Amino acid sequence: MRVALFVTCINDALHPRTGRAVVTLLERLGVEVDFPAEQSCCGQPQFNTGYRHATEPLVRRFDRAFRDYEYVVTPSGSCAAMVRDNYPRIGAKAAAEGRGRGLADAAALAVPKMYELTEFLVDVLKVEDVGASYPHTVTYHPTCHGLRMLGLGDRPLRLLRHVRGLRLRELPGAEECCGFGGTFAVKNPAVSAAMGDDKVRHILSTGAEAVCTVDNSCLLHIGGTLGRRGAAVRPVHIAEILASTEGSVQ
Amino acid sequence: MSGAYLGMPAFPRAAAVSTRDTRLRANLTHATRTIRDKRAAAVAELDDWAQLRAAGAAVKDRTLRHLDHYLEQLEAAVVAAGGQVHWAVDADEANRIVTRLVRETGETEVVKVKSMATQEIGLNEALAEAGIRAYETDLAELIVQLGRDLPSHILVPAIHRNRSEIRDIFRREMASWGRPAPEGLADSPAELAEAARLHLREKFLSAKVGISGANFMVAETGTLVVVESEGNGRMCLTLPETLISVVGIEKVVPDWQDLEVFLQLLPRSSTAERMNPYTSMWTGTTDGDGPQAFHLVLLDNGRTDTLADTVGRQALRCIRCSACLNVCPVYERAGGHAYGSPYPGPIGAILTPQLRGVAGALEASLPYASSLCGACYEVCPVAIDIPEVLVHLRERVVEGGPVTRGGTRTVLKPAKGHAAERAAMRAAGWAFDHPGVLRAGMRLAARTRRLHPRRLPGPGRAWSRTRDLPAVPAESFRDWWQRTRGASPEQQGGAE
Numbered sequence: 226m227r228v229a230l231f232v233t234c235i236n237d238a239l240h241p242r243t244g245r246a247v248v249t250l251l252e253r254l255g256v257e258v259d260f261p262a263e264q265s266c267c268g269q270p271q272f273n274t275g276y277r278h279a280t281e282p283l284v285r286r287f288d289r290a291f292r293d294y295e296y297v298v299t300p301s302g303s304c305a306a307m308v309r310d311n312y313p314r315i316g317a318k319a320a321a322e323g324r325g326r327g328l329a330d331a332a333a334l335a336v337p338k339m340y341e342l343t344e345f346l347v348d349v350l351k352v353e354d355v356g357a358s359y360p361h362t363v364t365y366h367p368t369c370h371g372l373r374m375l376g377l378g379d380r381p382l383r384l385l386r387h388v389r390g391l392r393l394r395e396l397p398g399a400e401e402c403c404g405f406g407g408t409f410a411v412k413n414p415a416v417s418a419a420m421g422d423d424k425v426r427h428i429l430s431t432g433a434e435a436v437c438t439v440d441n442s443c444l445l446h447i448g449g450t451l452g453r454r455g456a457a458v459r460p461v462h463i464a465e466i467l468a469s470t471e472g473s474v475q
Numbered sequence: 476m477s478g479a480y481l482g483m484p485a486f487p488r489a490a491a492v493s494t495r496d497t498r499l500r501a502n503l504t505h506a507t508r509t510i511r512d513k514r515a516a517a518v519a520e521l522d523d524w525a526q527l528r529a530a531g532a533a534v535k536d537r538t539l540r541h542l543d544h545y546l547e548q549l550e551a552a553v554v555a556a557g558g559q560v561h562w563a564v565d566a567d568e569a570n571r572i573v574t575r576l577v578r579e580t581g582e583t584e585v586v587k588v589k590s591m592a593t594q595e596i597g598l599n600e601a602l603a604e605a606g607i608r609a610y611e612t613d614l615a616e617l618i619v620q621l622g623r624d625l626p627s628h629i630l631v632p633a634i635h636r637n638r639s640e641i642r643d644i645f646r647r648e649m650a651s652w653g654r655p656a657p658e659g660l661a662d663s664p665a666e667l668a669e670a671a672r673l674h675l676r677e678k679f680l681s682a683k684v685g686i687s688g689a690n691f692m693v694a695e696t697g698t699l700v701v702v703e704s705e706g707n708g709r710m711c712l713t714l715p716e717t718l719i720s721v722v723g724i725e726k727v728v729p730d731w732q733d734l735e736v737f738l739q740l741l742p743r744s745s746t747a748e749r750m751n752p753y754t755s756m757w758t759g760t761t762d763g764d765g766p767q768a769f770h771l772v773l774l775d776n777g778r779t780d781t782l783a784d785t786v787g788r789q790a791l792r793c794i795r796c797s798a799c800l801n802v803c804p805v806y807e808r809a810g811g812h813a814y815g816s817p818y819p820g821p822i823g824a825i826l827t828p829q830l831r832g833v834a835g836a837l838e839a840s841l842p843y844a845s846s847l848c849g850a851c852y853e854v855c856p857v858a859i860d861i862p863e864v865l866v867h868l869r870e871r872v873v874e875g876g877p878v879t880r881g882g883t884r885t886v887l888k889p890a891k892g893h894a895a896e897r898a899a900m901r902a903a904g905w906a907f908d909h910p911g912v913l914r915a916g917m918r919l920a921a922r923t924r925r926l927h928p929r930r931l932p933g934p935g936r937a938w939s940r941t942r943d944l945p946a947v948p949a950e951s952f953r954d955w956w957q958r959t960r961g962a963s964p965e966q967q968g969g970a971e
Contacts, residue, residue, distance in 0.1 A: 234907065237952045238917045239945050244952035260956045266907040271900050273847060275869030279904035286908060314863075321785075373849035402804045406846025411937040413844060415491035418941040419500075419808045420846070449942030 227257040228345075229294040231287075233304045234266035240441045246468035247300050247342060250357075253468075254350060263290040268315075269307040274408045277315060281328060284312050288331035297338045298345045300464045302371025302439040305341040310374055312336060341371065342464055343439055347380040353387050358471040360390030364433040365463075366424070366447065368440040369402050381439055381463055388466060394431035398423070405446035421450040428458055435459040437466055480625070483815035485840035490809035499635050499810050506634045507801045513747035514798055514854070521743070531740050532858040534733045535725075535792035539782060545694040545727045546773065552697025556759020558769040563721075565776050570601035572772050573686065573719055577607050580717050580768075582683045588701060588708040589613035590688030591795055592721045592774055594626060594817035595830075598686070609686065610652070610678045612707040614671050621648040627811025627819060630745050630797040635810055638662040645670050653677055675707060685715035685766065689722045690794065691737060692771075695730040698758045699771070702741055702751050712755050718766035723774050725782075725791040737794060740856040744796035777830035783879035786867040790825045792857040799851035799861060805844055814841065821851035825864040832880055833872050839890050842868035873897060895934075910953075917951040924949070 228251065232244040251258050267287065268280030287308065291297045299305050312332035319325025346352055365385060371377045385393055404410070404420025411417075424447060428436045434457075438444055441462050448460030483489065493499060518524050538545055550560045563569035577585060585602070587593065587609050599609045599620075611620040618633040619626050622644040626632030633641070642662040649656045654674045660666060687708065691700040699720055701708050712718060728734050742751040760769050782788050800806050800820030811819035815837045816827040824841040833839045842865045851861040871878065873896070875887040889897070906912050920927075924947040930939040938944070950958070 232952050234913075238920070239947065241948050241950060241952035241955055245955060260953075260960070262910065262953065262957075265910055265913065266903075268904075268907070271904055273866055273869070274896070274900060275842075275866065275871075275873040276897070276900045276904070277870050278874065279900055282904065282908045369846070369848035369850075373853055400850075402846050402848035402850070404804070404846060406848070409843065409846045410942075411934065413487045413490060413805070414937040414940065415487070415494045416805050416808050416844075417846070419494045420804050421941065445945055446942060449938075449944065452943035453941060 226255070226296070227259065227294070228296040228298050229259050229261055229291050231264055231267075231291065231297050231299040231304070231339075232260065233299055233301045235442055235445070236300060239445070240462065243300050243441055243462040243464050246462070246464040247298065250355060250464060250468040251298070253470075254346075254352060254355060256350070259294070261290040261294075265290075267304040267307045269304060269311075270407055272307065272311055272315070277318065280311075280315055281319060281325060284315055284328060284331050284335070287312075287335055291338065292334065295338060296340060296345065296349065297335075298340050298342055300342045300439070300462060301441065302341050302368050302375055302377065303442060305339050305344075306370040306374035308335050308339040341375055341377065341439060343377060343380045343384055344375065346384060346467075353383045355384060355387070355467050357387075357391075357467045357469050358389035359466045359469045361435055362392040362394055362431075362433045363435045363437055363461075363466065364394045364396045364428060364431040365399070366396055366403060366428070366436055366438045366443070367399055368438050368443045371439045372400060377439065384467060385437070385463070388469075389471070391466070394433045396431055396436075397427045399427075403443050403447050405443045407442070410446055417446070418450070421446055425450045425454065425456065429456060433458060435461045435466075437461050437463045439463050480815050480817075483837050485836045486809070486813055486815070486844040487840060489813035489815070490805075490844070493810045493813050494808050496810070498637070500808065502635055502637050503807050503810055506631065507807050510747060511801045514744060514801065517743040517747040517749065520749070521739075527736060527739055528856055528858055530736045531794075531856055532789075532792060534728060534736055535857055536789075538727060538729055538733075539725065539788060539791055542724065542727070542782065545729055546724060549692055549694040549697055549727050550773075552694065553759060553769075553771050554697075556697050557761075558697065558759040558771055561770060561772045563772050563774050563776070566596035566774075569596050569721055569772055569774050569776070570598055573598060573721060574601060574605045574607070576717070576719055576770050577602065577684055578605070580684055582607075582717075584608045584610065584678075584682055585684040585686050586610050586612050586678050586682040586711045586715065587616070588685065588687035588711045589616050589632075589703070590686070590721065591629060591817060592688045592723050593686065595723075596721070596774065596776065598721065610675075610682070612675050612678065612711055613703075614668065614705055614707070617671055617675070618644060621645065621652065625812055626817055628797060628800055629795050629818065629820070629822075630800075635812070638664065638667060641667055649674050679707075679710040679714055682711075682715050684717045684719065685711040687712060687718065687720045689720055689726055690741065691734055692722060692727045693729075693731060693734055694727050696758055698756050700734065701753075701755045702738070703753045703755070704746060704748075704751055706753050709753050709755050712757060713765045715766055717768040717770070718757075719770045719772065721772045721774055723776070724778050725793075741794050741796055744794075744798040744854070744856040777832075779882060780879040781829040783884075784829070787825070787829050787864055789859045790822070790829060790864060792859055793822050793826065794857060795822075796856055798854040798856065802850040802854050803845075804848065804850070805846065809844070814844070821845060821861045821865075822859070825859075825861055825868060828868050828871075832878075833868065833887070833890065839872045842866075842872060914951065914953055918954070920947050921949055921951065
């Protein structure tokens with residue numbers, strides 16, 4: 226099986242380890258991974274801030290980059306949700322405005338091939354034990370877009386439960402937003418920080434060594450808040466845990 | 476809109492102050508979490524909740540599509556049952572109508588059933604200007620009124636107050652409104668309720684005019700419905716000689732079968748009860764039983780404009796249950812007053828900018844008062860996709876576009892104060908559409924990474940005041956792929 230990796234702009238620039246972990250993990254499971262270089266940003270920051278028109282070229286770019294693939298896998302719940310939920314809206318709105326020829330078609334092609342990593346592992350590859358080893362205590366924060374827009378359910382937890390040596394600690398108030406919310410974090414910094422403080426308090430209460438999510442953007446906020454407090458808890462993307470094996474350094 | 480809310484600061488400024496109020500935070504956290512858990516349990520009891528929710532949304536959508544038809548049907552039925560119907564295009568007109576109706580009775584005091592529509596139009600203030608005293612009889616509204624406060628929650632307007640604060644308000648203020656608080660009043664819920672009961676009983680027994688809103692209006696029979704917990708509503712709806720009900724036009728449902736759906740959805744979503752204690756229904760007037768004069772004031776006040784917007788109109792499905800407030804992490808921390816309207820929380824963030832327009836600084840800030848976490852949509856009993864509408868309204872703020880105001884279609888200009896952001900978003904959009912440029916930028920950032928400051932100046936301070944910045948890695952994923960997977964640079968550039 227051959228899949229395209231949609232690494233996302235944040236991972237490309239700030240978290241290349243996560244992208245490399247997805248490649249390691251998928252190749253270990255016998256999947257051939259391509260990285261179409263034409264890919265870029267999904268357009269979520271612009272779209273969610275109200276700049277829908279600025280996202281239209283990115284919808285077309287996504288279509289061009291991934292047209293030849295049946296499966297596009299991304300280590301980001303919110304970017305996957307952007308493609309699946311909002312690309313069709315962008316296409317439909319442009320059509321209603323009498324413009325954007327082909328945009329709705331590009332969106333329609335993108336939706337069915339877009340998979341968030343844990344969804345791809347559990348639903349397409351049908352694996353829960355990916356042969357990983359990560360001898361640490363870990364707590365899992367289900368990110369909002371993964372939880373409510375994609376409906377990932379317990380897929381990430383099922384994968385984590387099969388990791389050798391991993392001791393999973395339940396996170397109190399897990400389903401509550403961490404307060405990142407993209408530009409929300411800077412437009413409403415007081416509320417965002419208050420939400421982040423509560424999330425971090427809950428994370429610390431678990432005594433875990435690491436907190437993992439399916440989205441590095443939320444981890445940017447959670448990790449930044451942990452860091453400012455001088456907390457030793459490591460923010461880590463779930464892909465990096467799942468890619469780890471005995472003796473490997475992820 | 477009520478004068479009480481005029482000139483309030485934009486949401487981020489108000490919220491920056493209220494999030495630091497530790498007592499407010501404690502009160503809200505305790506109250507919202509308690510009701511959140513109870514609601515989840517009440518909803519989980521029904522196997523067909525998803526179908527009920529879909530039915531609720533469908534009934535509302537169908538009614539809104541043919542709103543003109545159902546409103547005329549309702550008017551005819553109310554008139555046939557002995558009531559009078561008045562149409563108010565905005566808050567001022569509604570206030571003028573109600574003031575005139577009260578004056579015609581010769582009374583200078585009215586008792587009120589808890590009502591969002593009358594909060595929305597600022598009726599109490601308008602009546603006060605005309606020398607008419609309006610007594611709120613819902614316990615929480617009474618606390619707000621006695622405390623010269625503003626409501627901060629749709630269902631529990633005094634949610635920001637704890638019981639010792641309430642006791643102090645009762646002791647201090649009750650005497651100037653009527654029967655004083657009993658000597659040595661303690662702050663137990665039973666004693667506080669008894670004090671309110673004694674204080675209000677005098678009002679119920681003496682008032683000749685009652686003013687209410689309505690949760691629903693049944694077009695088929697001209698019946699109005701009020702759903703409540705305390706019984707104060709039943710008193711106000713039955714004891715006075717004249718009853719005036721101010722109701723938003725979106726509250727109409729076609730028939731009793733449709734009503735049945737909402738009588739299941741509303742109590743479980745709002746108070747987490749299987750059924751609310753009091754459901755009052757009245758149809759016009761009845762000789763020798765209840766009010767002998769009944770006036771229905773149908774309120775538009777921006778609703779027709781909202782209906783004209785194909786994405787935003789779903790906000791008109793709202794049945795004011797407050798479930799979205801109780802699950803909202805932003806509401807829980809900022810409190811209701813920061814929303815500058817009687818409609819706080821997620822629903823307020825999409826309703827207020829539509830009813831009032833987005834020209835004001837507060838209204839323009841409300842669509843951004845959300846992390847788009849989606850918890851509100853998940854619990855909404857009529858499936859209003861609040862995040863979708865928030866993003867839609869954000870676009871209206873920053874890019875402008877076609878809107879309907881005062882019944883007229885116009886094209887809105889982008890709001891001021893977003894020029895720098897707009898330029899940045901366009902630049903980012905351009906860079907993201909030119910991966911070569913993007914890669915050059917990432918390489919530059921990687922080369923200079925040891926020089927990056929730990930805290931940012933200017934607008935970036937909003938991030939780095941409370942959070943560390945991420946470290947920029949030595950090599951982007953793109954460069955790693957190219958270096959290790961050996962494809963030629965030409966293949967890696969992408970279409971520029």
